Amino acid sequence: MGDDRVLGEDREEACSAIAVPASLSSAVAGYQWARNLVGQSGGAVYRLHGKQRATDLFLKHGRDALADDITGEMVRLRWLAGHIPVPAVTYFVGTADEAWLLMHALPGQTAYQVMESQPDERIAIVDALAAFLRRLHAIPLSDCPFTSDHAYRLARARARIDAGLVEEDDFDAEREGWSAEQVWDALQTLLPLAPDPVVTHGDFSLDNILLRDGVVVGCIDTGRVGIADRYQDIAILWHSLGEFDPGLQDRFFARYGIADVDRGKLHFHLLLDELF
Structure with a gap:
């Protein structure tokens, strides 16, 4: 995770320190805390910063099913470290129903932040993202012990629908007003x-x-890493780039090396992502 993030009401907000296990107390002492407001499906995420002569840290915390997700991310981070740059795991504490994952921050800012603040660099950023994705x-x-293919994720999606965990009011504009069952039915047609x-x-x-x-x-939020169709990653980045300029989407395909885009797979993986 990046240590050059700028505090902003749309990305994170200052907060008080949370209670942590005794084994983590000394590691988090002396830091200021900010809670991340972006992409919290994997539990609460905090940036620990402002400690003199100390690297920024990130802490993920979750209970019950989210604790399982955080445990899975810890295992994936340790495996990924042998292949691509990811945050180093500093401490991990897991109990029967709760987990804390403490990581060193990676340098830099998110691609979203850079795209937003440096519009003249967007094409170069897309080229860098495509090269990194090819590397992944x-x-x-x-080498990869993790499975995240569409059959596995569909099973998880069905369980989330049945448990009422899908946030239907957070669907993309194209599916505003849809129910989770409508998304599920649309997936079946593809x-x-x-x-x-x-490896995605x-x-x-x-x-x-x-x-x-x-x-x-490097990359962060690695809890879904595993073997899957390459369009799992392609679709999400393609959609993200469209928020800035559709021309960047075409540039990404060209730099990644896709001449014949599979629109069905793009649509399928964007639909699937709505259920997580």
Whole structure:
């Protein structure tokens, strides 16, 4: 996670320190706290900053099912560290129903922040993102112990729908007013998919990629990492780029190396993402 983020009401807000296990107390002492307001499906995320001669830290905390997700992210971070730059795990504490994951911040800002603040650099940023995604997708499948394919994620999505966990008021504008069941039904019409498996990030959005001086320095929010169709990542980044300029979407396809875009897969993975 980045240590050059600017505090802003739309991205994070200052907050008080939360209670942590005794084993974490000394590691978080002396820091100012800010709660992240972006992408909190994996539990509460806090930036710990402002301590003299100390690196910024990030803390993820969750209970029950979210604790399981945070545990899964910890395992994935430790595996990914051997392949691409990710935050180093400083401490992890897990109980039967609660988890805390403390990580060192990576340098830099999110791709979203850089795109927003440096519009003249957007094409170069897209090129850097495409190169990094190709690097991720080139990790040998035999090295990856995690599965995140669409069958696995559909099963999880169905469980989330049945448990009433899908935030229907947070759907993209194209599906405003839809129910989770309508999204589910639309997904079924796009099956079966011809798989093109690679190691995927799972949520390759502009908020989860960090840059510094025009170079991608790593990725965060890795709880969905696993083998899946490459369009799992392609669709999410494509959609994120469209918030700035549709021309950037075409640039991304060209730089990644896609000449014939599979629109069905784009649509499928964007629909699937609504349920998480």
